[in-house]
Amino acid sequence: MKRTLKPIFAINFDEKQIKMTQLDIENYIPHLSIDCVIFGYEAKTLKVLISKHKLGQGSWVLPGGYIRKTESIDAAASRILKERTDLENIFLEQFKVFGAENRIIGSNIRENLKSELEQTFGEENANWMTSRFVCIGYYALVDIRKVNPQNGQLDDYLEWRSINEIPEMIHDHNEILQCGLETLRQHLDQKLIGFKLLPETFTMKEIQELYEAVYAKPFAMNNFQKKMLDSGVLERLEKKFTGAANKAPYLYRFRS
Amino acid sequence: MKRTLKPIFAINFDEKQIKMTQLDIENYIPHLSIDCVIFGYEAKTLKVLISKHKLGQGSWVLPGGYIRKTESIDAAASRILKERTDLENIFLEQFKVFGAENRIIGSNIRENLKSELEQTFGEENANWMTSRFVCIGYYALVDIRKVNPQNGQLDDYLEWRSINEIPEMIHDHNEILQCGLETLRQHLDQKLIGFKLLPETFTMKEIQELYEAVYAKPFAMNNFQKKMLDSGVLERLEKKFTGAANKAPYLYRFRS
Known part of the structure; x- marks a missing residue:
């Protein structure tokens, strides 16, 4: 699953795919995103599916996406999870909204990312994608053996990482993951959802x-x-x- | 505190106030709102501060508002609470996001409200205010004796209502209140926050x-x-x- 990082400015995007995204932006709610903490369990280890980004100098990120104007936030989260795991009917729940005013705008990484996005998607889309976003955190429990990780448009590759070996991620994604983990701990007892991992x-x-x-x-x-x-x-x-x-x-x- | 409802089309808005709102819309994040379940405790009764709306044929609503592009969601919730209660440093916490795709657009009440809003705020603002909104629910605990309820721009009056006497409210506001109440019940034990009501x-x-x-x-x-x-x-x-x-x-x- 792991591949060598390609140089940042030599990425061969699928032309058609990029065009679709350019048209698509108008169909999504601006300033609102979903990031997912996808938990799996394997070899006595709790793992999270994270993404190595094609841009942003290969930053690690949580799998995420935007909300279509015509879908509920839960449907959006299900779609984003389906796109990344190839699984339907996953157990998932929102756990917190991350809405600091500077969670993206204030980030240096974001400024670098913006110029890369401009080259790829054009200025208007890059402005949209790097504007302020309020992020709804969802956590999901999956049977790790059934997951067939699928790269999103900006994923170089996806990787299961033990919760003890999570790298530094972009923006506030480490905080989002930690908060998702705390929610899982609370719910494992309260809601007895552990069996979804077994x-x-x-x-x-x-x-x-x-x-x-x-x-x-x-x-x-x-x-x-x-x-x-x-x-x-x-x-x-x-x-x-x-x-x-x-x-x-x-x-x-x-x-x- | 309770006043007689005025006829819907005979409201004397402060001209200056309306103008400010018209200018203001650009400073807020579109499609994202905050609604607040403000709990107080008095005479052995748990109460919630709700608003009788000037428009929408006098619908009952939860106090709410929008998020400025330059403030965090928590700061927005604090500001909205300060505007309605005249209190600062209130205990408040987000508890859930309400993001059904039709929670506002599908509502008949909203269609009536839209034509009223058009007369008052103009078409552009009315379109903005009646577009799809994803709502972040916050609950707050206040010392009821210290609250000095302040009408928002669209409040006819605010009223403390026992949780056993909550009227039918607009959109999904009854569901939001119920969910806030369930969160309070969980947190009263887990976080021992009851003293904020005593x-x-x-x-x-x-x-x-x-x-x-x-x-x-x-x-x-x-x-x-x-x-x-x-x-x-x-x-x-x-x-x-x-x-x-x-x-x-x-x-x-x-x-x-």
């Missing part, structure tokens, strides 16, 4: 490992098991009889 | 009454008292010695 059936050990990855701390096994069982959301499946049946752990699934 | 010192009975008003249900006294004391946020003040000291309840205040 396969259909799992052992108690597996779900504990997920919780430990999300909260970045260990849980005492007995307490954890009691809490999960007391919550009443888990259904214990029958063990299949095998020679080693009594050593095999029980499998659970979430009640629907 | 005087500086209070009895255990008084804070229990506040909780009961917010949650609209009774709490068992012993459990409630234990929970509040266990949370460690309350400081018990010394009783003053009087003849009836042993009958007077303890006073508490929140630790700062």
Whole structure:
């Protein structure tokens, strides 16, 4: 998935694609964007899908996009996620609006980006894209094995990164990611949405490992098991009889 | 505070004020608004400050406004609250974005409102004001005794209404209020912000009454008292010695 960064001024954009964007701007709400914190879980690690930008000297960014004048903000977020992950019906929720007056305009990186965007999209579009934006943060939970990352128009490549290895990103995107992570931690308990990150059936050990990855701390096994069982959301499946049946752990699934 | 509704087409707007608004539109972010659920507590009742609109055949609305291109969304919300309550440094927090594509355009009331706005503000401004808006909901907690309600440009009057007596409001404003109330209920416990609705010192009975008003249900006294004391946020003040000291309840205040 990872590729070498191309030199900034030698990007071969698809001509047709650029033209579409130039026409498109009028169909989007100005000054309002969506950025997505897309969480996946793999190898006992909580990961986030981030993008290496073609422009801005290869900045890291959260996958994001704009809102069409004819779609709801939730529909826009679903579309943006579909464009990047090739998945539909993803679990996603807005978590916060980021609306500091200088979150983009004040950034030096943005000034460099603007001249690159002008060369590619023309002055009018570059002005639109680098004007002040208020950003609605959405977080999403996906089954990482089902995701087929798709580059957006300005993505060089997309990459799953452990939450312990997030690079410095553009603007306030690190703050947005951190806030999305805190929301996931709150909701994992309140809304019991953890199963969206797990396969259909799992052992108690597996779900504990997920919780430990999300909260970045260990849980005492007995307490954890009691809490999960007391919550009443888990259904214990029958063990299949095998020679080693009594050593095999029980499998659970979430009640629907 | 309550006044008789004036006939819709006989409103005497201040000419200068209207002119300012006409000039002002360019200084605001289009398609993005803030609506506020302003909570106060009085006579064992949780109340919300709502506005009777001059236009729209006297619709009820939540106090709201637009965001200047040069201010953060939090600063905009503070300014809107200051304009309506005459208070500064109010506790306020965003709680949700309301972004259905038809939340305003699809409304019949809005169509009537548009022709009224055209007569008052001219076609360009009326188009701007009745275009699609994505709305950021903020909730605020105020000391009701300190509030001096101030009419906005389009308010006929503002009124404190018990949460049990909220009239039908314009657009999705009832949904916004309900969502603000649910957020207050969550945060009252999580963030222990209840003291912003109480005087500086209070009895255990008084804070229990506040909780009961917010949650609209009774709490068992012993459990409630234990929970509040266990949370460690309350400081018990010394009783003053009087003849009836042993009958007077303890006073508490929140630790700062």
